[in-house]
Amino acid sequence: MSEAEAKKVEQMEEDPYELEQFHKILEDSKILSCVQCGKCTGGCPAGRQSRIRIRELVHLAHEGHDIKDCKELWLCTTCYNCQERCPKGVDTTEAIISLRNRAIRKGDHNFPEIHTTAITSLRDQADGFPLSPDVESIRSVIGLPKHPHDLAHDPEGLKKFQALMDDLGIVELVMKKQCGEGKPWKYVDIKYKPSVARGTKKEGESNE
Amino acid sequence: MSEAEMQETYSLFPGCIAKNMYPSIEKSTYTVFEKIGVKLLNHRYSCCPAPGVFRGYDRKTHMTLGVRNIVMARQDNVDVMTICNGCYGSLWEANEMFRKSKENQDFVNEKLAKIGLSYDGKTNVLHFVDVLHKHLEDVRNAKEVDLGLKVAVHYGCHYLRPSEKHPDINPESPHVIEDVVEALGCESVDFKNKLSCCGAGGGVWSGAEELGLRVLDEKLKNVRDSGADCIVNICPFCHMHLDQSQGKLEERYKIPVLHLSELTGLAFGIRPKHLAMHTHLISTRDIEKKIKKSKKGSDSEE
Incomplete structure (x- = not known):
């Protein structure tokens, strides 16, 4: 500029x-x-x-x-x-x-919109990078609990966490800006798909 | 005296990437710290939250969610030990923002009170490499094999900078990871722009992917020129970018990438299979072969 x-x-x-x-x-x-x-x-x-x-x-x-x-x-x-x-x-x-x-x-429209997936993922699952079934099974094989002892696997705690996030208004703040002022907005249903492999893909394969 | 006071104990903050994408890092951390006599507890943590996105969007949200995590460890009166620069930077800064400002304390505690929590600022946030460094003698004693690798040490940004985190470390010339890898029988090679960024931070990894890849390409070129066998890092986010984004580059570097906890685990004699090293996108088999050779060499000497 x-x-x-x-x-x-x-x-x-x-x-x-x-x-x-x-x-x-x-x-x-x-x-x-x-x-x-x-x-x-x-x-x-x-x-x-x-x-x-x-x-x-x-x-x-x-x-x-x-x-x-x-x-x-x-x-x-x-x-x-x-x-x-x-x-x-x-x-x-x-x-x-x-x-x-x-x-x-x-209300900046230059921010990377892909970040909204990280924000909704944090609210829904308490993690920026959620657990996948592939990694669940790898965890079991190497002697870790299939599900980590984290907030994502504590339904009561997760509810409180979501209440805290809603109180902070971060999802609303970002989503409102994404949808534009005056337009209807809701918790958009974005299923976060990380563009990364999870141990099942071979070297050199596309990560998309 | 409680059990926690008798043995050096921390709450392990694994971070999303280690637990959900590279369980090898989480697993090796448990094994390594058990072997050096440090107890690790688990708590119900959320994402730190990711500084590149959340701090850039709203500092107060970032601070409050960070403090909520710290409160989990505070309830058991233990400090938090992170294994990721992103988590470390996030939680350290949330803690400092809270400690330094009455206004922030009131803000956070008012929000936390609604979900039945409160915080007094008394918990410390540590990085695992500092704990390992404190236990260098224990690391040497637990080591079963001198790895004999040439490693390119990658600090990542948010362990070193902002430098207020470590008043005793010169951010332009640190010697912490080097001490650990040398204790494991590795040689730390020097290379151009060694202390620079991997290219993933600040929301760039997802938000400006091409830039992230260009920065990575420059980094890998310099590592390759150094003749290192692998990159050793202390941050699963750097780790992920260094390992998984290599395949997106035109140049096929195929440089193996190891988190310091994995490298330490291998030196402690844990079999690569038990660490799920195959979850790495860039194969670590050449490294494993070299380690096997070193092990045979040291066995026949005895």
Whole structure:
């Protein structure tokens, strides 16, 4: 996103809470101390392989631009190299995470929608990566309990956990944004299919 | 005195990937810690929750669900031991966010009260490699075979960074995993950008797959140039990306990937079959053959 395209939060933001939050992000992460030395981008493994430039994102935020629509915001692997190496002590990675939070609250349509499967999977089964029948049997063979001693296999605990998640409103927050404001939404029935093998596939086979 | 106070005891936080995808990692962890005299308990944990997605979406949700997990161990008055950098980063940060802010404490405890729980911030979150490192002498004593492998150590990001987690470790030049693999009779080889990311974190693994694969490709190229027999990691999420995404790359690296608990298990003489090493997508058979050879060598010396 070029500077000309980026809009100023000060002029665009109608919600005083969100305006305050934006300033809080700049303050908490010490973005205003940035001197644009570029050390962050120099050590960025994602920057070597894609168009994310941490220095540019920090610059835009520093100038008060709204970067919630920047696709690059979602290309950071949160490796913390930039934050560790910043000579001015800017918490760059924390800023990226806070700006992602803001993008989600504001209804950002650039976030990777596949993540919604992880969110619904967590609510339904208390795990980001649920257990499959293949692994159940492998567990038994090597002397582990077929079902792990976890929340997914504790119906009472799971119910409480779901109540907690609903109270936090994370599913609603993300799904509402996914479906768009004003449109009906519900707990979408996404069965999470990890694109990975589970010990039954041979090396070299497609993982899809 | 309770039993927990008599023996060094932790609550094992296995994490989704180890228990649900790589049971070899969970199994080897139990075996290894039993052999070095550390007791591990189980609690009803949920996903940590995955930092790449949940922390990026809503920090307070992430913190609250993380603290709910920590409370399970708190009830038995034991610290949490993770075997994954993602879980470690998640729970460590949830704990710190809670400890540092009264506002966060009130927020979390108000939410937890509704499901009959509360937290006082007294539980610590540990990474298994630090516990292993503390028991280096026990590791040496429990070792049955000098593995004789050249290994490429992969720290992963969230063990080292942010560096507040380990004030005693230089995040640009750590020597923790190296000490453990050397105790197991391996040589840790140096390679370019050794401490850099595998490419899976921050929601990139699923959300920007191509980028994740490009970062992985760079990493594997550097590992191959080092001449290592395998990669050794301390994070099932890195492990999964390093192992399972290799097949999606144009270049066929076929570099075996082992979690440090698996490597330690093999050095303690556990048979690969009993660890379900065949669940790895990249075959570990060459490694197993080399270990067998080392074992024969050391047996005939005796």
